[in-house]
Amino acid sequence: xxxxxxxxxxxxxxxxxxxxxxxxxxxxxxxxxxxxxxxxxxxxxxxxxxxxxxxxxxxxxxxxxxxxxxxxxxxxxxxxxxxxxxxxxxxxxxxxxxxxxxxxxxxxxxxxxxxxxxxxxxxxxxxxxxxxxxxxxxxxxxxxxxxxxxxxxxxxxxxxxxxxxxxxxxxxxxxxxxxxxxxxxxxxxxxxxxxxxxxxxxxxxxxxxxxxxxxxxxxxxxxxxxxxxxxxxxxxxxxxxxxxxxxx
Amino acid sequence: xxxxxxxxxxxxxxxxxxxxxxxxxxxxxxxxxxxxxxxxxxxxxxxxxxxxxxxxxxxxxxxxxxxxxxxxxxxxxxxxxxxxxxxxxxxxxxxxxxxxxxxxxxxxxxxxxxxxxxxxxxxxxxxxxxxxxxxxxxxxxxxxxxxxxxxxxxxxxxxxxxxxxxxxxxxxxxxxxxxxxxxxxxxxxxxxxxxxxxxxxxxxxxxxxxxxxxxxxxxxxxxxxxxxxxxxxxxxxxxxxxx
Numbered sequence: 001x002x003x004x005x006x007x008x009x010x011x012x013x014x015x016x017x018x019x020x021x022x023x024x025x026x027x028x029x030x031x032x033x034x035x036x037x038x039x040x041x042x043x044x045x046x047x048x049x050x051x052x053x054x055x056x057x058x059x060x061x062x063x064x065x066x067x068x069x070x071x072x073x074x075x076x077x078x079x080x081x082x083x084x085x086x087x088x089x090x091x092x093x094x095x096x097x098x099x100x101x102x103x104x105x106x107x108x109x110x111x112x113x114x115x116x117x118x119x120x121x122x123x124x125x126x127x128x129x130x131x132x133x134x135x136x137x138x139x140x141x142x143x144x145x146x147x148x149x150x151x152x153x154x155x156x157x158x159x160x161x162x163x164x165x166x167x168x169x170x171x172x173x174x175x176x177x178x179x180x181x182x183x184x185x186x187x188x189x190x191x192x193x194x195x196x197x198x199x200x201x202x203x204x205x206x207x208x209x210x211x212x213x214x215x216x217x218x219x220x221x222x223x224x225x226x227x228x229x230x231x232x233x234x235x236x237x238x239x240x241x242x243x244x245x246x247x248x
Numbered sequence: 249x250x251x252x253x254x255x256x257x258x259x260x261x262x263x264x265x266x267x268x269x270x271x272x273x274x275x276x277x278x279x280x281x282x283x284x285x286x287x288x289x290x291x292x293x294x295x296x297x298x299x300x301x302x303x304x305x306x307x308x309x310x311x312x313x314x315x316x317x318x319x320x321x322x323x324x325x326x327x328x329x330x331x332x333x334x335x336x337x338x339x340x341x342x343x344x345x346x347x348x349x350x351x352x353x354x355x356x357x358x359x360x361x362x363x364x365x366x367x368x369x370x371x372x373x374x375x376x377x378x379x380x381x382x383x384x385x386x387x388x389x390x391x392x393x394x395x396x397x398x399x400x401x402x403x404x405x406x407x408x409x410x411x412x413x414x415x416x417x418x419x420x421x422x423x424x425x426x427x428x429x430x431x432x433x434x435x436x437x438x439x440x441x442x443x444x445x446x447x448x449x450x451x452x453x454x455x456x457x458x459x460x461x462x463x464x465x466x467x468x469x470x471x472x473x474x475x476x477x478x479x480x481x482x483x484x485x486x487x488x489x490x491x
Contacts, residue, residue, distance in 0.1 A: 059392050083392035089385050093407050093484040105403050106395035132484055152393065 010155040010186040011071035011080075012037035013058065015214075018067035020053060027053050028212040029066065033205065037072065040179070040187040040225060042197040044217075044241070045207030046248055051190045054207070055158050058188065059083050071156075082154035082185075084162045088145040090133035096120065097129040100148045112151075119147040123177060139170035143177065150181055157187045163196065175199050175226040194241040198234050199226040208248050217241070274454040282454035283461065289443065294462050296439040300356050300428040301470065304363020308424065309417055311364065312371030319372075320379035320405065321397075337369035341430050349435040359436065363427035367420035374416025378409030411485050414478040421474040425467045440466075 012034060019029035027050045035041045045051050056062045058069050059081050071077050090099045100119060101111035120129050123143040133141055142162060149157055162178075163171045171193075179200060191197050197204060202225060204217040220237030221227050227234045256276055262268060263275035270278060283290065315333070319326035341362055348365075352358035382405045390400045432441025440463045447456040479487060 056388070059388075061388050061391060079394055081392055083389055085385050085389065087385060089383075089389050091386070091404065091407070093410075093482075102390075102403070103393040106390050106393045106399045108396070108399060134484065134486070 033214040039202040041203040042201035082149040283458040300359040308364040308367040316375030345434040359431035362431035366427035378412025
């Protein structure tokens with residue numbers, strides 16, 4: 001139960017003078033940032049500030065008006081990004097295993113059933129591989145979604161509040177699973193939850209201000225994640241984060 | 249069921265004690281006797297109407313699905329064909345029926361065309377709405393996975409549209425017989441509509457009622473079978489039981 005999905009070389013991601021204009025309004029412009037390679041970066045910020053939009057730009061779902069999102073190895077990011085959204089996005093008609101292998105089907109490749117089963121075993125869902133999503137709990141569904149993104153084997157994983165709909169204890173368990181399975185990937189995680197940010201972040205950015213900027217926050221501890229929930233350093237970092245978020 | 253029995257009782261009461269002549273309202277037992285006496289004729293007629301209905305249903309559903317797919321793939325097709333589809337609904341089929349009989353003859357073809365015309369709009373618009381309402385999250389996910397347009401359509405948008413399509417098919421199953429019967433009414437040599445019309449002109453009201461009963465039973469049975477098949481086929485859609 002250790003090896004994460006093989007991801008190839010995980011690049012660092014740089015935002016260079018990134019700007020996006022929608023309906024004649026700048027969502028943000030001249031945005032600069034560096035998300036370190038092979039690390040989990042947490043992105044915080046108030047609602048409507050443009051975090052999801054930034055993530056969609058990085059995923060190639062939107063095209064920037066100016067500037068660029070670039071990988072430090074000089075190769076394009078297209079085809080190297082895995083996506084996990086606010087809801088699990090499981091297809092209700094497909095069995096768990098087929099949901100995990102969705103990417104293969106959509107690319108017209110032969111599905112790798114052994115790999116899907118291995119991943120389901122690693123997320124603790126070996127028994128449920130033939131189940132329909134409707135019969136699973138929220139936590140189980142999100143674990144299927146995690147297996148699906150791992151099946152893609154992408155070096156960059158973008159996560160938009162993937163655990164926000166889960167209850168607290170399930171969320172803590174998902175942190176452990178995600179930290180283990182995504183180790184080695186360049187992961188960017190949007191969250192509103194300071195505890196999640198402090199447990200999972202190997203780099204932290206706060207998005208906000210006018211004009212919108214990304215400001216780095218101190219990392220609450222060493223690189224080993226997830227950090228223990230009862231770690232005093234984590235608790236004080238969490239309190240500090242609460243203060244910043246209230247002030248923002 | 250209780251409501252139905254109640255209605256039959258009221259009907260019986262009116263026919264028995266209401267001083268209504270039998271050529272206006274035959275009693276249920278008279279209708280029952282007509283049903284039995286003319287069973288061969290009713291069976292033949294029902295078979296004709298059923299064949300027309302099923303052919304119309306099959307053609308209308310396939311045609312509607314095909315057009316909805318074209319519309320989903322190309323906004324241009326949608327812009328140009330949607331007014332025509334609307335037109336097929338806006339013109340009353342009764343007005344078109346004589347024309348269609350003139351063009352397609354007294355045989356089954358004109359009735360099948362009528363049934364297709366009647367169901368084309370609900371089918372196409374339900375299919376097309378279903379295809380347009382793919383949850384955007386799924387489309388995003390598929391795009392990050394490198395899906396082509398066709399595979400996205402086939403693996404995500406089409407299955408996601410199936411519940412909406414099923415509603416369209418249910419409506420079609422319920423109204424397709426109307427098209428067939430209206431066609432028969434205007435000009436035919438067999439079928440329940442034809443039978444009703446001839447019975448009507450001969451004041452054989454009991455036979456007319458019997459034909460009506462057969463038509464109602466056929467429509468309900470058809471809807472029920474279609475509903476059952478669709479519910480089975482769409483196994484992931486939660487079944488809503490009537491309260």
